[in-house]
Amino acid sequence: MAKLVTLTIDGITVQVPPGTNVVDAAKKAGIDIPVFCYHPKMEPVGMCRMCLVEIGRPVVDRATGELVRADDGSVKIQFSPKLETACTTPVSEGMVVINTSQKVKDGREDILEFLLTSHPLDCPVCDKGGECPLQNLTMEFGSGQSRYIYDEKMHSAKHVPLGDLIYLDRERCIQCARCVRFQDQIVDDPVIGFYNRGRALEIVTYSEPGFDSIFSGNTTDICPVGALTTADFRFGARPWELNAAASICTQCPVGCNLTINVRREAISQGRMAIKRIMPRQNEWVNEIWICDKGRFGYHYVESEERLDQPLVRKDGKLTPVSWDEAINLVSMRFKQAGSNLLTLVSGRLSNEDLYNIRKLTDSLNGKSALYTQMGGGDVVAQVGMSTGSNLANLGKGDVILVIATDLHQEAPIWWLRVKQATERGAQLIVANARSTRLDRYAKYPIRYAYGEQNNLIAALVQLIDPQKFVDAKAIKHLSEQSIIKDTAEALKAAQNLVIFFGNEGSGVADSQVLAQTCAILLATTNHAGKPNNGLIPVWQRANDQGAWDMGWRPPTDLSTSIKEANALYIVACDPAGDDPRLSLTPDFLVVQDLYLTPTAKLADVVLPALPFTEREGSLTSGERRVQRYYPAIPGRTGALADFAIAAQIAKACGITLEERSAAKVMDAIARENADYAAISYTELANVEEQWPIIGRADLYYGGTSYENKQGLGMQLQNAVQKGEPFQISLPELVEQSGEGLLAVPITRLYDRGNTLIPSQLLRTHLVSTVMWINAKEAKQQGVEEHDVVQIECGETSALVTVELEDAVPDGVVLVPRSVGIPISEPCRVRLHITERV
Amino acid sequence: MKTEHVLLRHRDHPEINELENYRKIGGFEVFRKVVTTMQPNEVIEVVKSSGLRGRGGAGFPTGLKWAFVDQKNWPHYVVANADESEPGTFKDREILEGNPFQFLEGVAIASYAVGARAAYVYLRGEFWQIAHQLDRRIQQLYHAGLLGERLFGTDYSLHIFTHLGAGAYICGEETAMLESIEGKLGQPRLRPPFPPSFGLFGKPTVVNNVETLTNVPLIIERGAEWYRSFGTEKSPGVKIFCLSGRVKRPGNYELPLGTPFRKLIYEYGGGILEDHPIKAIMAAGASSSLIVANDPALDTPMDYESVPSLGAQLGSASVIVVDDTVSIDWLINKTVHFFRHESCGKCTPCREGTFWMMHLTDRITAGKASWQDVELLKDVASQMRGKCFCALGEFSIEAVLSGIERFRGDFEARVKG
């Protein structure tokens, strides 16, 4: 590590690494230097001129190179006549910084006076009022009166929709370029920029549709004024009226840390209501960012369609009943069913729910099944991200392999963190059957045919260790390719290796094998079980990993399992909605969910559950970080947390399960599950100081992202790290076969899942029932853009609209998941045109 | 004393804007000699010892700048600054139209000296016709084997491209110009790093003014000593002075540095229109402090060291002469309007300050202001001082502050109460 630089700031001695700028150095010493344009996550630009300080440097004798000393022996310090911008000035040895002199204060007052000449000062109606850097710094440094003639103010447009999610008030903009730089440098979506010059300099959007970026909401957090606001929170509340609750995003396996801001609302009959979702700092997970799905997609929890009473089918109709009646009926029928009970759950549930429901099912000798389209969670428990890992630690010398997933769409913040790792020098391998947004950062972009993903990894393993997969015919044509040979060399040389795998082009069984081959690759290159190494599953749901850890497994054949069951207990999933042809006709069907889903409509008993915003729980992310969320608002009367419902059914069956609090359930998990032995709600609430320091009184520094006071979570140890033997044997490889057009389901960020549809805001962003095909293949198949075609996969079929897309390989059509197209695994299809416009 | 032009050579040799004519007076022989017989650092040494200083305004020693180019980072670029947007500056245009090949030869020699294989000529948008002419001339050089691959049978190759701006004064500032060439919004970059280490496309780059580069062929041909025979010890050589304002014979005058103002204005410029008394001088276009044109000032030599003794700068030597028909408040209203119009908007003090000063000076010249407004104007200008991101903002207050201080009476006469 490089030698630290010593300087003094307002008399306090500070030691920081060389290259640190004066603002950050001061921050480390607990001294705040006001900034507008500087942001600790971006390079300084020196535009606003707010961070002015006096800077002195030791005088060096040119001839001797020695420090010049005054008579009393102290080093002579020469102050520059001008104030300097602290954000653009790197520290140097012996530097003396003055942050509090009259000269400094005057300089800041001058800058504020300039900024306010053309500022509308409409704080009383501004969303930022109360958490506004400009307002706060004016209170601290500004002059009490204006010398500017009101009539000479320049006026500009006040309600400019940059897109449908973000509004711009041009008058309030102080031209700091934080938003532009965030979009350019951090998320590489350069869709907004400056237009014009001088006082007329204004933010415009270049994209069609406007501000087309899945990270756009973050600009409103870092905008130092009320120029950028979200369509969600605009004119919604004043920041000081809001209460804050810590939470975790449930939309994808990244597990971004959130703060939910709530307020009592007249329009909600005086109930507490959610006003906005904000990022909460966790430098191990999401830093200070979240994606727009996490920010704007929460509205399902406040849907009017939510259930608030148990329902029991009477005379063919679902009729409201008391909890007692419902629970008694359910427990009686479950007991009767015994081993003919099948419980089906999804990774939307918390660890506590999954544990209790599993216990209940096991105690009744029932069967349990995880509703998922992807396998490999048990492999992740062996070689997942090890304790102490942080994607931010990856850089030069490290390798990241991303296979069979489109991270930008499936786990946006992971996409961002991988991109940033490449900027620090990490080498990226992106393997998929088609090009994705991550390819542009990849040193080794690899293409294979859908279905070959396992063989590709096997080929890499074979190139690295010729003893493995010897004579495997299926991989020969892959291991001969020079890019794959080069990739193998890069893998061999990797200091750290992180592998992301998804299920694009695989079914459950295939992706299970993919997880195994990836694990073998990690073991072969000697990376398993080490910090900053491991396998990351790109699950479709936030807590699929928790479900595997709680012992849930996907059934070999879901429809057979369902057919064989007498009683079905379906929690937090909607198989009938996903595939209307699925036959759901057991003797007794219990559905536990938030709404009357298509599956719930078929039920004999419907049990209303609480969403994550109204209860406690914990989730295990794809990086195997267990994180807890807190209740943001009181639970709606009539509904209960899933773990508590399970406990009540259990009680009625004579089984004791913890129902009082999620924390107690976690204690039970810790007692029973060795991986979770160290976890408790107290431990999960631990925090430590993070850099940059954000979310405190100096909102101007990091923005309105929240400080993390409620817990950074804990990353689990994996089996290899714990010293258990690596237990994955080489899988059988199969050669690609099959004729005809292959339909491959892919995950899009804005799908039509039950937890997204109710967010009106995102309506225009949702993917519709389309089918993507390349132009050549379309011609071959005799279809044209905008045709409506019937896509037939075995027994099932759906109507989709044709969209041409170059990135789709020949012989393939892509269809989005979770939009009602009943294709959950790759499948050979036939197309019939039904309508041509 | 100098008889023959060094830069405005078309005045001595008509039609050297045709390649064959330029070659008749030895054109591009220096470039050939340099490429075939000299090492790059030998070229830099000659330019260093000639004492040539940048003619774009800052007067930075040219040879030193070339020597700063980072030798560990490649490729290198040369960019010729033909943005010429300072009000009252019109020298580069005459060179580009009258003596373009000498300029291009200067670009070529500079490129060889710093190891650049590509050079850009950045012209202000309004120079589009000149740019088209220049494109044709560059093509002629390719045809004549004076540009292109493996020149004169050596390993050295050079390509020259023109690039048109879109009408922004700030793009004359070297880093804003680099942004503009890269296709970005013309706003200056944070410095350091300076262009010789981080320039065009992030690569080491030398930016020089057109006039600066046009000096180079003759310096190499005739030697540093010859060049030093003009001008003063610290400001050697010749300079084109752009004379404008209330003079009888405005125009470009190529004179040795150190020539006194009086000689330029009265001898070459023929004195003031209608023989009015001279009142003030702006030596660096709109970016000047106003010099009170008294006798000591008129006798001051125009060089980089002497003009500052008058509380002003030589800058690009765009000498605007002001006589007693001009009220200084009107004059600064014009300059402030110019800077308000050209402020790029990147930094707060200049973006807001020039806008505010415009309103204040508008009211002052309209006779609608009080003395308090003049005081406020002074405050606003002082408040900008030393806080702007680039020199444009700092330039914008020079005339304002010096005008109020040195020509107070003009303001007093304008204000009510």
Ligand SMILES: Cc1cc2nc3c(=O)[nH]c(=O)nc-3n(C[C@H](O)[C@H](O)[C@H](O)COP(=O)(O)O)c2cc1C
């Ligand atoms: C606002 C501003 C405008 C400028 N305009 C010009 C210009 O039009 N032409 C020019 O040669 N230099 C201009 N400069 C100076 C350049 O930044 C740069 O110093 C010069 O081109 C370097 O060349 P030289 O060393 O040959 O003088 C300008 C500087 C500033 C701050």
Ligand code: SF4
């Ligand atoms: S909109 Fe906000 S973040 Fe963007 S430039 Fe304006 S003030 Fe800065």
Ligand code: SF4
């Ligand atoms: S990246 Fe995933 S976890 Fe993070 S905010 Fe977006 S959807 Fe939520």
Ligand code: SF4
């Ligand atoms: S001083 Fe003016 S021209 Fe220079 S960066 Fe600031 S706003 Fe732009």
Ligand code: FES
């Ligand atoms: S100039 Fe330093 S914070 Fe803006």
